[in-house]
Amino acid sequence: MDFRISPELESLRLEVARFVEDEIIPLESDPQAYDGHGNIAEPLLETLRAKAKESGLWCPQLKAETGGLGLSKTGMAVLYETMNRSIFGPVVFNSAAPDDGNMMVLEALGTPDQKERWLKPIVEGKVRSAFAMTEPAPGGGSDPSMMLTRAVRDGNEWVVNGRKWYITGAEAAEHFMLLAKTSDDERRGHTCFLFHRDDPGWRIIRRIPIMGPEEHGGHCELEFTGLRIPHENILGEEGRGIKVVQTRLGPARLTHCMRWLGLAKRCVEIAKEYAEHREGFGVTLIDRESVQLMIGDLAMQIEIGRLLVMKAAWEIDQGRYAQKEISMAKVHVANLLHLAADRAIQINGARGYSNDTPLEWIYRYARQARLVDGADEVHKMLLNRHLSNLGTDFWKWDVEGEAADHA
Structure with missing residues (x-):
């Protein structure tokens, strides 16, 4: 590369x-x-x-x-x-x-x-949108086969009943994507629909308070009680909702990582600047080996994250799904962001814990990174599945001129 x-x-x-x-x-x-x-x-x-x-x-x-x-x-x-x-x-x-x-x-x-x-x-920036997939237990979370929200066809419309929660941006959104079960077919049992905020038959039960800070529109719990959606509002094809999910969530996980790297770098920037000027017991913080180790390690971990993200992005640009590459980037960068915020706060002391810098904002935001778009453990299980299927080819090099798979 x-x-x-x-x-x-x-x-x-x-x-x-x-x-x-x-x-x-x-x-x-x-x-x-x-x-x-x-x-x-x-x-x-x-x-x-x-x-x-x-x-x-x-x-x-x-x-x-x-x-x-x-x-x-x-x-x-x-x-x-x-x-x-x-x-x-x-x-x-x-x-x-x-x-x-x-x-x-x-x-x-x-x-x-x-x-x-x-x-x-x-x-154009005239409206906002939301993607409604996750459900409260016993419904579908990381496992969409458990989904309980149903859409039943009635003529040229589909009637939706069910519940979703932690739907990001829902309170401010006008345009929604909704994943619902439309059959019991294991492979083609889900369909993605488009609906508008003003359509009757659904409501926001609550904006769920979180550790925060929040995106515009928060994270909401939704209830569907007879929402009618025209057949023409199916995104993709009937029964191919999982394809829509894969098309959306793979790149979305990676773009999260791209953004999180920027925040992690900002944490190092704030920590380094403070350490270079703050004195104690006759020396600046940056002259202490313990602080140098913390900052140096973060610099290395950020560069590792950048390489993982770039490799996954390159794979997608080659027309591949990059599932294992995205999972590796997601786990590493999510944990890195939390670590960077934590260490930067530690180096800044009480200043880091205050509102005088954005560090406490980043720290509160960072904890969700290990959960959104698949928890760490789910991605590690997927990586183990790829390892079981590929063996040592998990780490193979692509050879110029040879066809590559799309895993």
């Missing part, structure tokens, strides 16, 4: 870096910049989004004809890491979850009519 990036991508990275430094990071220290749930306030976000559009930095993950910049997955890795130097960064560029993944799957699988109706308003 050639790790060099193009001059054009470097120029774009520098533009994003300047925008984050000049326009976004200064807001982190302003209490008025936050909404009631610890995210950037909507009026301020609207202003920054307009500036990002004017600067040509909008939706880099989408094709030019969709309204984006047409970056590859490896290009996205470069930009997303740079965006998330600020805790507010990704949402300003319309590259934050859950809209990020929802836009990419609609672009990949939507019909022309669906793209016009459901995708275009999200791309």
